[in-house]
Amino acid sequence: MATTLKISAASLAALFAVLGDAGRRILGPAEVDGRIELKAVRTLAEVAGDQIQPVLSAKETAFPRVERLLSYRMAPGKVELQDYDPEVQPTVLFGLRPCEAAGFNSLDAVFNWDTRDKFFNARREQLTVVGLSCTQADDACFCTSVGGGPGSTKGSDILLTPLPEGGYLAEILTERGEALKDLAPALFQPANGEDKEAMLAKVEPSFEHQGLAAKLPGLFTSDIWAEQSLRCIGCGACAFVCPTCVCFDIQEEADTKQGQRLRCWDSCGLRQFTLHASGHNPRSAQSERWRQRIYHKFGYFAERFGGPMCVGCGKCSRACPVDMNLKEHLTQVYEV
Amino acid sequence: MAEKNIYLPYLMRVAKVTDEAPAVKTFRLEFVNPEDADNFDFNTGQFGLYSAFGEGESTFCIASSPTRKGYIECTFRAVGRVTHALAAKEEGDIIGFRGPYGNLFPIEEWRGKNLLFVAGGIALPPLRSVIWNCLDQRDGFRDITVVYGARSVADLVYKYELRDWQERADIDLAVTVDPGGETHDWKGKVGFVPPIVEQLAPRSENTIAIVCGPPIMIKHTLPLLETLGFTSDCIYTTLENRMKCGLGKCGRCNTGRSFICKDGPVYTLAQLQELPAEY
Known part of the structure; x- marks a missing residue:
């Protein structure tokens, strides 16, 4: 269903006004306290131009860091349960990098295999992803090693790619993308054989993810996990910025009369993640937790869902306080 | 159509409390809503998440047999925050139950x-x-x-x-x-x-x-x-690893290629030998 069109910078600016008038919230990368983060914007001018990507990922728009699952009231011999439906708002995620857009595919898989998670789905269904191809990359990026690329269409409803002559190639990829375009079809023009590749960043593959997955079963007892994670402080920042990490905790917030059950982000890198009440911990060493992170993303998940739970965005490497670089570590594992 | 909230527990009335051993109790639980009782079924080996409202959820097996209808039983030791809160419940009190989850003894x-x-x-x-x-x-x-x-x-x-x-x-x-x-x-x-x-x-x-x-x-x-x-x-x-969702999503019980909550908790020794000993 993909159709390829063009849109000029001026028309794209005009599209923001159309989206606003249509009641769509627009979230785009913009400066927040000196960092780039996704935030509500009204105009194209507010969107940060010269940047790799936000520190945090877009997953929060469908999977908030803390969210209510239910609430209740308590009285002696009585509990009243209250179901909860999240408040949602039609939202355009503008300018997501192709890696981050692809991250939604992993979240979709986990939240909907076997049973459907209505909280994730209610938010996800409101999202239209307008991706923006990358014209620059840094040494944390490795999308091309995990099946993506600076101009990959995975996960985007519309993908914009900057053109040398100005303006953008606009690939309309899904029904949601089509619906967004149909709000202002006159702002788009037919494409005319433009070269999508012309301005794309060059990201040389460092390893090959199927080959990596094939290596893992033989490396479980290797020293490589301890060597790589010696400096890991188990802070969990990698998981919190990750667009595909989905592991969560369920916690209670209550007084003696009422309360709510909350879902919160969690991380397999944290010691308490698997800690039993008895004190027994199946993954008591940081190296075992680092190994789990790699095996889950590139082995177990790939086996169950057909591809790695990693989009090569490099957010974890940029956020790591002890400079662990996932691309380098995975390349090392691949080359064992 | 609105989707179902998969995290919503059944409300269960504590029908009987049996002191088994120091800090170990058995609860007989009956469904507050009779319709839930009629529609509920499980297989031996399955487990659930039991909630003490205000404190949280804990994972235990269903300790009664599916041949005994109208109630379920669980036996637990008061060890952590939730199990201590559960242990303080008396006959007539209400707790939550989500399940049945997991595979079964064949x-x-x-x-x-x-x-x-x-x-x-x-x-x-x-x-x-x-x-x-x-x-x-x-x-x-x-x-x-x-x-x-x-x-x-x-x-x-x-x-x-x-x-x-x-x-x-x-x-x-x-x-x-x-x-x-x-x-x-x-x-x-x-x-x-x-x-x-x-x-x-x-x-x-x-x-x-x-x-x-x-x-x-x-x-x-x-x-x-x-x-x-x-x-x-x-x-x-x-097996019984720490769990939060019981639905193969929260990631906590993941052991090798297996999610204990979905692919387990029942394993043969042959199957266990294929998994890393992270349990």
């Missing part, structure tokens, strides 16, 4: 076979569900043998049922306590579970072994069973 495949149950301490509850399930269809199985041990006489759970099983002709029961754990009037065996199994030397031919207990008991029992001729696909156990 007792339909075991028809016509001998069954050997080996349990230690507070690991009898998951096997108790299977034992009653099989006793309630006694004609379907050949010899049923149970070896159960605890640290001391006081630590034995379901003492009233052990007496009942002791008197039944259609089940062989050996109850043992660790040396030093016996009382002056103790009539059962004294010794650790593995040597008691060794003494009994159950035959492995046409026999399924179901083993659940603390790691030290498992460690010494499994090689013994293999020496007795049990093959790794005829030895079953059930």
Whole structure:
């Protein structure tokens, strides 16, 4: 269903006004306290131009860091349960990098295999992803090693790619993308054989993810996990910025009369993640937790869902306080 | 159509509280909503998440048999925040239950076979569900043998049922306590579970072994069973990792390629040998 069109910078600016008038919230990368983060914007001018990507990922728009699952009231011999439906708002995620857009595919898989998670789905269904191809990359990026690329269409409803002559190639990829375009079809023009590749960043593959997955079963007892994670402080920042990490905790917030059950982000890198009440911990060493992170993303998940739970965005490497670089570590594992 | 909230528990009334052992209780739970009771069914081996509202959820097996309708039972030790809150509940109080989750003990495949149950301490509850399930269809199985041990006489759970099983002709029961754990009037065996199994030397031919207990008991029992001729696909156990969702999403119980909440909690020894020992 993909159709390829063009849109000029001026028309794209005009599209923001159309989206606003249509009641769509627009979230785009913009400066927040000196960092780039996704935030509500009204105009194209507010969107940060010269940047790799936000520190945090877009997953929060469908999977908030803390969210209510239910609430209740308590009285002696009585509990009243209250179901909860999240408040949602039609939202355009503008300018997501192709890696981050692809991250939604992993979240979709986990939240909907076997049973459907209505909280994730209610938010996800409101999202239209307008991706923006990358014209620059840094040494944390490795999308091309995990099946993506600076101009990959995975996960985007519309993908914009900057053109040398100005303006953008606009690939309309899904029904949601089509619906967004149909709000202002006159702002788009037919494409005319433009070269999508012309301005794309060059990201040389460092390893090959199927080959990596094939290596893992033989490396479980290797020293490589301890060597790589010696400096890991188990802070969990990698998981919190990750667009595909989905592991969560369920916690209670209550007084003696009422309360709510909350879902919160969690991380397999944290010691308490698997800690039993008895004190027994199946993954008591940081190296075992680092190994789990790699095996889950590139082995177990790939086996169950057909591809790695990693989009090569490099957010974890940029956020790591002890400079662990996932691309380098995975390349090392691949080359064992 | 609005989607269902998969995290919403059933409301359950605590119908009966039984003190089993120090800090160990059994709850009989009945559905507050009679429709839920009518629609509820489970298989032996499945588990649930039990909530103390205001504190959180904890994971335990369903300790009663699916042949007993209208209620479920769970047996737990007060160890952490949620289990202490649950232990404070009295008859008539309301708790939450989500489930049933996970796979099952394939007792339909075991028809016509001998069954050997080996349990230690507070690991009898998951096997108790299977034992009653099989006793309630006694004609379907050949010899049923149970070896159960605890640290001391006081630590034995379901003492009233052990007496009942002791008197039944259609089940062989050996109850043992660790040396030093016996009382002056103790009539059962004294010794650790593995040597008691060794003494009994159950035959492995046409026999399924179901083993659940603390790691030290498992460690010494499994090689013994293999020496007795049990093959790794005829030895079953059930795992219990920390869980939050029970639905294969929260990631916590992931062990190797397996999610214990979805692919387990019941595994054969052959299946366990394929997994890393992260449990």
